[in-house]
Amino acid sequence: MAKRSTRFAATGLALGAALSLLGTAGAAEAAPSGTSGYAATVQAHSNLRDAPRTNSRIWGTTTKVTEAGVACYTRGQRVTAGGYTTDVWYFGTVIDYDIGHIYSNVWMWGGNVNVGADPAPGIPGC
Structure with a gap:
């Protein structure tokens, strides 16, 4: 026994x-940080685009605060929304778990990416 x-x-x-x-x-x-250099989050209802300007194609829109892996940033179209203005756009990957979708190689307006400053320290230019 x-x-x-x-x-x-x-x-x-x-x-x-x-x-x-x-x-x-x-x-x-x-984990998005495994595919990109800098882990961040993107605000709910943020458009994910194919270029750093508001008239570019929208690949998707986040449904809630979503994880992102940011590879780099560039200066693109200057946008003002919610009292915040910036021309910084971040490039990377966004994972929206609510709809089960991974958006790769998308641009996110800096005002929607929670990194603390535009451009965020440590994130290289594209």
Whole structure:
């Protein structure tokens, strides 16, 4: 009986370890900071565009505050919204978990990206 309990305990530990590894591997693959240099968030209802100007194509619109991986920034169209004005646009990847979509290689207006300053320290120019 002792051998049987030990065998079941070992099997349970191995299964638990395997499930733990699978759970962390899935989370690591979804992290935008793994694909871009700087982790940030983007405000809800932000348009994600194919160029750093408001008349460029919209690839998507965030449904809530969303994770982003920012690769670089550029100076584009100057935009004023919500009392904030900037011509800084960030380029990178946005993951919208609500709709299950990853937007790669998109431009985000600096006023919608929560990085603290435009341009944010440490983010290189494109």
